[in-house]
Amino acid sequence: MTGNTDHKKPDRITRVHLWVGRILLIVVGLEWIYLLTESQWLSLFVVSLLLIVLFIPIIFRKRLQVDIPAEFHLTAVIFTFAALYLGEVQHFYQRVWWWDIGLHASAGLIMGIFGFLLIYILNESKRIDIHLTSGFIALFAFTFAVSIGTIWEILEFTIDHTFELNMQKQMMDDPSGLTDTMWDMIVNAGGAFIISMSGWMYLKSAKNYFVREWIKKFIEKNPRLFSR
Known part of the structure; x- marks a missing residue:
């Protein structure tokens, strides 16, 4: 990283x-080594995805010259750890009845x-001459989050039918x-709706809400992406 902010x-x-x-x-890292020695290939793949998420800021900074704020990455890491490592590898989906619902609601929030x-970046970018209304931006955020949730389902x-797993949580009363x-x-759509409405209110009135500071930090760390 460069700039005066590095010394703060x-x-x-x-x-x-x-x-x-x-x-x-x-x-x-220790779990990855253990799974490799035990030849648990599917779990090894899942843990490898988590390792990639941990290194995302370095990848983005070097390849795309985009600096991800700590709040964004910390949220993504915690969610991925809860979903992939605790959920799939440590079987929290089976051990904790609300784990799956809670994570899908959180996914809606995060993807929103x-x-x-x-x-918002596209709307404010110097390189792309588009001017979108606050309502359209909020609608895009909602549909984006719902689409990602649908793709995940x-x-x-696909994984259940290919590898004979149970990611869809098939039960006796719902095979x-x-x-x-x-x-x-x-619940994914519900989380996406909350974020989209919050974003719409922010754009319409500039009132404070919990995502505002995150967006401001992203803009401050990547001023070249924005026109103002």
């Missing part, structure tokens, strides 16, 4: 981000934030897994 003392969230990243890197930020269905799939999509 890291704030609290940045320090938390660094320590959480280091701890998870050790835990996930990402979709909102993505279209398709992926679960098709349809009930689990529908609830996943409903």
